[in-house]
């Protein structure tokens with residue numbers, strides 16, 4: 344089985360379309376989405392509808408922005424910019440798309456008995472994994488050998504082997520990683536719609552579970568168009584400006 348792994352799309356339809364165009368000729372069986380369909384960007388309905396229209400079997404979990412936008416969480420821990428965007432999104436969503444977000448399951452979730460997915464971390468869907476200590480706590484409290492997570496918007500790999508935890512940030516473009524037996528992995532495919540590693544290109548991964556290989560990839564897209572839409576929508580301008588620098 345081959346899995347297309349998408350995370351943190353954040354209402355960015357230009358970035359999502361560019362990634363789906365890139366993978367059109369690649370072979371994959373299922374689409375896996377690690378949450379944060381919406382928030383920040385100007386096209387929440389288009390993004391949800393594009394994902395819903397994908398014919399391949401889909402498995403998805405909710406992110407913290409999805410929760411706030413559909414009213415499952417107050418957002419009182421959000422910064423003012425994120426909260427403003429969440430409120431704007433809540434107003435724009437169609438009832439059908441709001442229902443779709445509200446019905447998304449909570450991670451962690453096992454996929455086909457092969458790996459686990461979560462938004463922030465296996466211990467807590469809203470908590471970040473940035474450091475080796477964050478990874479350590481999650482390795483200690485869960486037993487998945489392969490887990491894909493999102494939320495930090497940084498394509499990265501945390502590996503546990505008998506010598507300890509290794510932290511790798513996946514910089515640049517294409518990168519393939521063979522998962523070794525006897526090691527455990529926490530893997531972030533990066534963000535489609537709001538990259539934060541100083542690379543504005545959309546980030547995603549493909550996982551070939553049979554060969555145990557993760558392929559990371561970056562896709563440049565028209566970030567200027569996505570920014571202009573954010574500005575025109577009256578969303579906080581910084582959300583658009585950040586897209587151009589990947590921050």
Ligand SMILES: [Fe+2]
Nearest residue numbers: 351379406494
């Ligand atoms: Fe996010």
